[in-house]
Amino acid sequence: QVQLQESGPGLVKPSETLSLTCAVSGYSISYAYYWGWIRQPPGKGLEWIGSMYHSGSTYNNPSLKSRVTISVDTSKNQLSLNLTSVTAADTAVYYCARGGYSGYAGELDYWGQGTLVTVSS
Amino acid sequence: DIQMTQSPSSLSASVGDRVTITCQASQDINNYLNWYQQKPGKAPKLLIYDASKLETGVPSRFSGSGSGTDFTFTISSLQPEDIATYYCQQYDILNSLTFGGGTKVEIK
Numbered sequence: 710q711v712q713l714q715e716s717g718p719g720l721v722k723p724s725e726t727l728s729l730t731c732a733v734s735g736y737s738i739s740y741a742y743y744w745g746w747i748r749q750p751p752g753k754g755l756e757w758i759g760s761m762y763h764s765g766s767t768y769n770n771p772s773l774k775s776r777v778t779i780s781v782d783t784s785k786n787q788l789s790l791n792l793t794s795v796t797a798a799d800t801a802v803y804y805c806a807r808g809g810y811s812g813y814a815g816e817l818d819y820w821g822q823g824t825l826v827t828v829s830s
Numbered sequence: 831d832i833q834m835t836q837s838p839s840s841l842s843a844s845v846g847d848r849v850t851i852t853c854q855a856s857q858d859i860n861n862y863l864n865w866y867q868q869k870p871g872k873a874p875k876l877l878i879y880d881a882s883k884l885e886t887g888v889p890s891r892f893s894g895s896g897s898g899t900d901f902t903f904t905i906s907s908l909q910p911e912d913i914a915t916y917y918c919q920q921y922d923i924l925n926s927l928t929f930g931g932g933t934k935v936e937i938k
Contacts, residue, residue, distance in 0.1 A: 754932045755917055755929040755932075756929065757928065757929065761923060768926065770924040770926070771831060786891075792858060804874075806873075814927055815864075815884075815921055816864040816919075816921075817874070817876060817919070818876045818879075818885065820873035821873075
């Protein structure tokens, strides 16, 4: 059974960098699939942040592109997200999820439970 | 960027009713359209992928249709456990994903 678990600081100061990790169990992220990050501001809808293919190619939301870095630590089977220069607008529940098997980023079939990150001084 | 317009934003229906949600893409997305259910405090759950394919384990009262720019999600007989917010999501050949604004489904 594939499981994903996000972790990281729950509070980040404005202008600093938000850093989260997603521990994946039940599947090797270096083997196949896209792996991505999605966020949801309190009371609002879902926003795709970016995805990484198992080969290392990354794809980011154009609205966030210059602030987002997605990487993988294959030795730990973990996905990471760095979001720089955060503001209150980046306050959200952050999810990691598994995407398509091949071709395109596709459907998100396994999700973590999400972690709330608040940006505040 | 491809925009997804989902409607209605909310609806109220009785148990047993047929519920329909629509999603319109700003350009042709073939059948690259998925539907999710999200209950309060929980992660979204994939229900339908590639516009009309039912994810394993999802009840058959859920269905999807459409291609190109216009898509429909249907609950054939609304059940109390279906109370949730539903989202459409497209993906494109540039590996960009976009979600619709969501539809909150309530029991009348």
